[in-house]
Amino acid sequence: MSSTYFDHIAATPVRPEVFEAMRPYLTGSYGNPQSLHAAGREASEAVDAAREEVAALIGAAASEITFTATGSEANNLAVKGLATGQQARGKHVVVSAIEHSSVLNSVKALERSGFSSTLVPVDREGRIDPADVEKALTKDTVLVSVMLANSEVGTIEPVAEIAALCRPRNVLVHTDAVAAVGSIPIDVRALGVDALSLAGDQFYGPKGAAALYVRKGVRILPLIDGGIQEGGRRGGTENVPGLVGLGKAAALARAERDARTAALVPLRDRLLDELPRRIPHVLVTGSRTARLPHHASFCVEFVEGEGMLLFLDMKGIAVSSGSACTSKSLKASHVLLAMGYDHAVAQGSLVFSLIEGTAAAGIGLVLEAFPPIVERLRAMSPLYTEFLKQRGS
Amino acid sequence: MYSEKVMDHFANPRNVGVLADADGVGQVGNPVCGDMMTFYVKVEAGRLKDVKFQTFGCGAAIAVSSMVSEMAKGKTLDEAMAITNELVAEELGGLPKNKMHCSNLGADALHEAIKNYRDRQAGQAVPAAGAPAGHEHEEGCACPYCDTALDEHNKAFCRACKVEFEECPACGGITKKGDPVCIQCGRPLGGKG
Numbered sequence: 001m002s003s004t005y006f007d008h009i010a011a012t013p014v015r016p017e018v019f020e021a022m023r024p025y026l027t028g029s030y031g032n033p034q035s036l037h038a039a040g041r042e043a044s045e046a047v048d049a050a051r052e053e054v055a056a057l058i059g060a061a062a063s064e065i066t067f068t069a070t071g072s073e074a075n076n077l078a079v080k081g082l083a084t085g086q087q088a089r090g091k092h093v094v095v096s097a098i099e100h101s102s103v104l105n106s107v108k109a110l111e112r113s114g115f116s117s118t119l120v121p122v123d124r125e126g127r128i129d130p131a132d133v134e135k136a137l138t139k140d141t142v143l144v145s146v147m148l149a150n151s152e153v154g155t156i157e158p159v160a161e162i163a164a165l166c167r168p169r170n171v172l173v174h175t176d177a178v179a180a181v182g183s184i185p186i187d188v189r190a191l192g193v194d195a196l197s198l199a200g201d202q203f204y205g206p207k208g209a210a211a212l213y214v215r216k217g218v219r220i221l222p223l224i225d226g227g228i229q230e231g232g233r234r235g236g237t238e239n240v241p242g243l244v245g246l247g248k249a250a251a252l253a254r255a256e257r258d259a260r261t262a263a264l265v266p267l268r269d270r271l272l273d274e275l276p277r278r279i280p281h282v283l284v285t286g287s288r289t290a291r292l293p294h295h296a297s298f299c300v301e302f303v304e305g306e307g308m309l310l311f312l313d314m315k316g317i318a319v320s321s322g323s324a325c326t327s328k329s330l331k332a333s334h335v336l337l338a339m340g341y342d343h344a345v346a347q348g349s350l351v352f353s354l355i356e357g358t359a360a361a362g363i364g365l366v367l368e369a370f371p372p373i374v375e376r377l378r379a380m381s382p383l384y385t386e387f388l389k390q391r392g393s
Numbered sequence: 394m395y396s397e398k399v400m401d402h403f404a405n406p407r408n409v410g411v412l413a414d415a416d417g418v419g420q421v422g423n424p425v426c427g428d429m430m431t432f433y434v435k436v437e438a439g440r441l442k443d444v445k446f447q448t449f450g451c452g453a454a455i456a457v458s459s460m461v462s463e464m465a466k467g468k469t470l471d472e473a474m475a476i477t478n479e480l481v482a483e484e485l486g487g488l489p490k491n492k493m494h495c496s497n498l499g500a501d502a503l504h505e506a507i508k509n510y511r512d513r514q515a516g517q518a519v520p521a522a523g524a525p526a527g528h529e530h531e532e533g534c535a536c537p538y539c540d541t542a543l544d545e546h547n548k549a550f551c552r553a554c555k556v557e558f559e560e561c562p563a564c565g566g567i568t569k570k571g572d573p574v575c576i577q578c579g580r581p582l583g584g585k586g
Contacts, residue, residue, distance in 0.1 A: 304427060306451035310403065332427070344424035347449075380409045380455065382420065382431040382447040 003362035004317045008202070008294050008353035009151040009179060014245070015204040021248035022206065025241035033238050034229065043240045050247025054211050057250040058177075058196060059187035066212045066233045067243055071178035071199035072102035073223070074212040075145075077234070078174040078195045079106035081220040083115060083143045086172065090140035091115045096128045096147065096157070097338035100176055103145050104334075120146075125287040126155035126339050130162045141171050148177035148196070149184070152322045152335045152351060153286030154295030156184065163192035172218065178202055178210075182253040183261070183292055194218050200242070204356070205249030209242035260356045261293040267363050271296040271352055279371050285336065285349070294355070299341060300348040302384035303377040308350055311373040317366060322349035344383060395452060396486035402456035407463050410445040417513065419505025422498045428454040430502040432462075436510055441465050441473055446502070453492040457499035460485050465503055473507055476500050 005013075025046060031039030033047050048062070055062040068074045083093050095107055097119045107117045118136040122128050128146055137144075144166050149156045163173045174195040177186060181196075182203025188196055195218070199210035214220050214233070226235015268291075276282040281301035300308060305321025312319055322333030336346035352366065378384040395403070412433035422429040428450030435443035444465045448458040460481050465473045478497045482488045557570040559582075 302449070304450050304454075307403070307455060310400075310452045314404065332425070342424075344449075347424055347427055380406060380447050381449045382429055383424070383449045385411060385431075385447055 003357070003359050004315075004365060005355060006352040006358070006362075006366070007318045007320050008355045009351060010320055010353075011201045011207065012204045012355050014206055015249065015252060017252060018205055018245045018248045022241040022245040025244050029240075031240075033240060034227065043238075046240060046244050047238050050243045050250075053247035053250040053254075054198070055213075057186070057254050058181065058198070058213060059189055060213045061216065063231075064188075064213050064216055066214060066230045067238065067246075068210045068212055068234060069208050069239065069242075071176070071197055071202070071210050072100070074178075074197035074199070074210050075100060075102040075174075075176050076106050077212050077220070077223050078176075078197055078214075079103055079143070079145055080110060080223060081233075082172050082174060082195060082214075082218070083110050084113075085219040085221045086142035087115075089170075090138075090142045092138050092140035093117045093143045093145065094120060094133060094136045094141055094171075095145045096120045096122060098122050098126055098128075098150055098152075098335040099145065099147055100151070100178070103147070103176055107145075116140075122338050124340050126150055126153045126285070126335065127287060127290065128157050128162070130158055130165055133162050134165045137166070137169060137171060141169075143172045143174065145174040145176065147179070148175045148186070148191075149180035149292050150286070150335060151179035151295075151353075152333055152349070153297050153339070154292040155286040156180065156290040156292065158290075159193060160191050167192060179292065182249070182257065183294055185257065188213055188215070195220070200246035200249050203249050203253045206242050206245040209239060209246035211246070256356075263356065264294045264354050264358065267354055267358055267360065268294060268296050270360075270363050271366065274367050275370065278367060279374050282374075283345070285339070285341070292353075294353055296352045296354075298348075298350050298352075299336065299345045300350060300374055301345055302348070302381045302387060303374060304347045305349050307377045308348075308370075308373055311376070312366075312369065315365070315369045317369060320351045320353070322346070322351065394489055395456070396488075398484075398486040399453060399456040399488065402459040402485065403452040406448075406455055406459035408445050408459065408466070409447065411447060412443060412445045415445075415506075417506040417508070417510025419502045419507070419509055421502045421505055422450070424449065427451060428494075428498050430454065430458055430498050432458075432502040432506040434465075434503075434506045434510060436470070440467060440469050441507075442467075444503070450498075451492070453488055454498065456485060457481055457488075458502070461499040461503050470507055470511070474504055476503065 029042055031043035033040060033044035051062040051065045055065050068077060091114055093107055093110060093115060095103055095117060111117060120128055120132045120136050133144060144162065146157055146159055146162055148159050159175045166173045172194040175193045176197045178197055178199045179202065180186060181198035194215045196213040201207045220233060222233050224235045229235055229238060272284050275298060276284060283299045285297045285299055309319055309321050322336060332343050332346040333349055336349055412435055415433035416436045417434045420431045430446060430448045433445045434441050444462045446458045446462050448455050464476055464484065478500045481499050482493065559570040
């Protein structure tokens with residue numbers, strides 16, 4: 001794996017063991033899990049085994065795991081499926097202002113069919129205050145969806161506290177844990193959530209294989225109507241090789257997660273400590289304490305993220321940015337704006353997310369290569385010229 | 394994503410800098426939509442003797458500024474005013490569709506600098522430095538829900554998701570009309586919530 005790939009939040013590499021586990025189902029073993037013959041049974045057993053592994057990673061029962069193609073699909077299924085499943089009781093949902101677009105836009109879709117919603121704000125570190133969630137609850141609220149960790153700023157949210165507030169009020173809680181699963185320990189019973197989304201490409205599994213945990217007994221309506229696959233919650237022939245890969249990745253994560261964390265935290269902290277020290281006017285975004293172990297994010301003032309990203313790419317260093325220019329919609333990150341950063345600062349967003357195998361040498365390369373890039377871009381920035389002028393006067 | 398020529402002008406931009414004794418200064422854009430450009434021109438015998446720029450923005454914005462400065466240098470004022478956004482994009486070997494607005498900014502900033510020079514010549518008041526002119530983007534460029542580009546003439550409504558917007562008094566971004574909290578900045582919008 002490349003020592004200069006710092007874009008875990010976009011996708012992780014597929015572990016060789018994962019690929020080896022998938023290989024038989026891409027070549028010789030082609031059965032449909034719904035078929036009764038031997039080939040079908042072989043596929044069905046492989047999917048069952050994968051379901052057990054995914055369930056074990058988050059402390060769930062296998063029967064509580066519904067496979068989907070992507071984290072976005074899991075979020076859509078959770079928000080739309082849970083809300084519409086409870087709509088006889090009420091038509092109000094509560095989400096945080098920093099949710100992934102798959103959650104926010106699912107809420108939009110619900111609003112088009114008569115639901116209303118409340119967005120809960122976050123503080124400067126991107127943290128949701130459980131008291132704000134409680135305030136947002138009405139007698140009509142049927143669902144709260146709050147992410148477990150934010151991929152842009154790395155902040156881990158107090159989901160267990162939020163769930164504890166919602167349970168006695170009979171309000172379901174979904175958490176988008178796509179950025180967190182595989183990187184931090186997660187137990188759905190301890191969290192107390194009713195649903196949780198996860199995706200394999202965030203922990204060394206293949207793309208196109210993800211899952212939604214739904215607590216036993218909770219009513220959820222399907223997005224994809226079809227056959228009896230996934231207990232009727234998601235029609236369509238199962239992605240057998242993908243799910244086998246997801247299962248293998250879950251098993252690896254369960255076995256290796258603590259070691260990965262131990263290796264990545266000092267490297268993450270070196271970036272968080274050193275970059276602001278080496279470059280003036282660099283802000284760490286997100287929480288320093290409740291933070292994903294592989295995640296270092298910044299706002300570099302007076303420059304725009306895409307320029308930094310492209311220059312780093314020329315040095316072989318892969319990162320991501322939440323700037324307007326790197327998003328196809330050309331708008332600044334809703335996460336950073338919700339945290340109170342102004343547009344100009346939010347444009348300088350840069351996220352370094354580490355993968356396993358990231359070495360101290362890779363961090364050293366960033367610390368060496370990055371300051372001159374910022375200097376170069378600031379030299380052509382009218383905002384920096386303006387700042388220097390104002391400071392001088 | 395970017396053509397070779399765009400990458401060349403981004404990585405090695407021509408004419409970056411500030412002209413302290415500029416005859417005209419033009420500034421367009423604002424950080425809300427990601428790009429801001431300042432152009433400085435020095436005029437001699439009716440021609441652009443020197444052109445410099447500073448740009449806060451993406452790779453395309455930097456490349457466009459660089460290309461505009463090259464195209465403008467040595468031209469008469471009228472010739473420079475005739476540089477169109479399409480010509481700049483064409484010279485760069487094309488731009489991704491969602492970056493075309495960057496090329497609009499480039500020529501606009503140059504034209505603003507020339508207008509500023511002409512105003513100074515005519516003895517008119519010089520706009521305060523830092524006050525951006527033209528190409529206003531205060532209302533955002535795309536629907537915050539579905540990312541569809543908003544109709545330039547009716548930014549208060551997204552046709553794709555049939556949502557009406559209002560401006561958030563706190564951050565100036567657009568958010569759904571009647572929402573308790575701004576989708577852009579998370580601050581309460583008054584009313585309930």
